[in-house]
Amino acid sequence: MGEKIVRLLRCPRCRKQVVWEGNPHRPFCSEKCRLVDLGKWAQEEYTIPGEKVSDEESQEDN
Numbered sequence: 001m002g003e004k005i006v007r008l009l010r011c012p013r014c015r016k017q018v019v020w021e022g023n024p025h026r027p028f029c030s031e032k033c034r035l036v037d038l039g040k041w042a043q044e045e046y047t048i049p050g051e052k053v054s055d056e057e058s059q060e061d062n
Contacts (some may be wrong), residue, residue: 013037 007020011029013036018029028034040046 008017009020009027010016011018011033012027013033014029016029018026020026023029025031025034028037
């Protein structure tokens with residue numbers, strides 16, 4: 001009794017196995033992997049499937 005269960009997961013960027021609890025960068029293994037992923041979103045290398053929104057529709061929502 002009293003055994004602590006350690007949850008492990010794989011970093012979405014480098015696939016290194018990391019501990020979930022107490023990891024300030026989760027789900028990533030490090031700040032570097034977190035920032036690389038953020039940069040890919042900022043450079044629009046990642047996309048979310050869906051219909052394209054025209055610039056006019058986008059401005060109307062604001």
